[in-house]
Amino acid sequence: MKYLLPVYELQIGDILMVNRYDTTANWIREKTNSNYSHVLIYRGDNCFLESDGLGVASVNPYRLLFDKLEDVCILRLKDTSKLSKIAQSIGNAANKIGTSYATPLEVGRGMDCKDERMVANQPNRQFCTRFVAQIYKEAGLPVVKNADYCSPKDFEDSDMLFKLNISLLEASEEQIEFANEKNPPIQLLTEATFTFFDNVRTLVGKDIQTFPQLDEFLRLNPKFDEQITKILEKTDYLWVGDLERQLNSHLYDFDSFIQYYGFENALNYSLSELPHEINRTANFKNSIEVYKKLYDETSLKYFDAHYKCYQKQLQFSQERFTVFSQVVMSNHDY
Structure with missing residues (x-):
């Protein structure tokens, strides 16, 4: 069990x-x-x-x-x-x-x-x-x-x-299979992030551990911009969103979504995910604003790469939101 x-x-x-x-x-x-x-x-x-x-x-x-x-x-x-x-x-x-x-x-x-x-x-x-x-x-x-x-x-x-007094749920065979399968987007993002910072620390000789720390370092040391940008581009960090969209293409098209889950499951999925998608959209917009400001102030390629990456993530989030909203609004048709 x-x-x-x-x-x-x-x-x-x-x-x-x-x-x-x-x-x-x-x-x-x-x-x-x-x-x-x-x-x-x-x-x-x-x-x-x-x-x-x-x-x-x-x-x-x-x-x-x-x-x-x-x-x-x-x-x-x-x-x-x-x-x-x-x-x-x-x-x-x-x-x-x-x-x-x-x-x-x-x-x-x-x-x-x-x-x-x-x-x-x-x-x-x-x-x-x-x-x-x-x-x-x-x-x-x-x-x-x-x-x-x-x-x-x-x-x-x-x-x-x-x-908290909660009861765990018995996992079905499908849930066990899902839990045990590899999740390429999350796995790749995690590995890419750790690899990226390891290489950055080796390059600059500083114990930089987070993106805000690196942002500040680059503002003060723009000479590292091109090298650090190349390190970022060699990882999968900037492309994980594209992979997620490719693997879960059914989340981006109404008809495919309904066919994949069936309407009842698609409706429940949409209702649970809509609030999360709203939060993601807000977070992506905030990151876009941060990196646009940094790029406007410095013209560094690294900040531009992040700005464009978050723009793409915002687009994907809005596409998912549209599909989920369509499912909820079409409930009376089924």
Whole structure:
């Protein structure tokens, strides 16, 4: 038997505590006396953010399978009036996708730290609990005593969180197949991002971990523009959106969409995705504005490449939105 999360019950800021059974996970549970070994945070839009062994990445909740009911716990903030602050902080944290994982020594300090005053030795690196704790700290919510060094146990014991009473769903064969199949767009984007920053750090000799950090570096060091742009173009980063559109072409045409899902499933899919698509559109428009301004100020090729990439992503998002809207509006015809 395999289990899935009831994603429809999640809200932005929910903390997912999970068990893994590799050597590191076993060590974390033993070292911290915790019931869990890994922590993720729900971003909304059917997306978790986490910092795993590679670094900060996004995770599709429908690809998270669990063998045991007790391997999962959802923690939620008690004060729901603070959710807007959490949403903004999570949005900022998404800029850290691609950030490298902290060294084993730094992670070990995090699992063993009892001093609330101790500050991070590697403030530009992340591990799972630090990543989530810092999101809450930025929102003015100290859910753990030390956001730089904390363990899963610290979240379990937090007075600001409560355990959500949810029931996992039994996964169908189709859902298990979907969860286990490779997801080229997300996988390629993650690999491309990590590869890109690894090469950039080698080139410039700086511990640059995020796109905002790189944006600022290039503003001050435009001589690296052409080299860094070439590094970006050699990865799949700029083309992942095109691949997603190719693989999921049924999402971009009304008739194909209905044929692929059947009308009832297409309607449910559309109703669930329309709010997420609105959020994506807003995010793409914001990124377009940011990179257009940077390009207008500097004329750097790197900023122009990002500007054009986000323009294309906005176009794809609007195409999907049109199809979903058509399905909803045509409900009375079926």
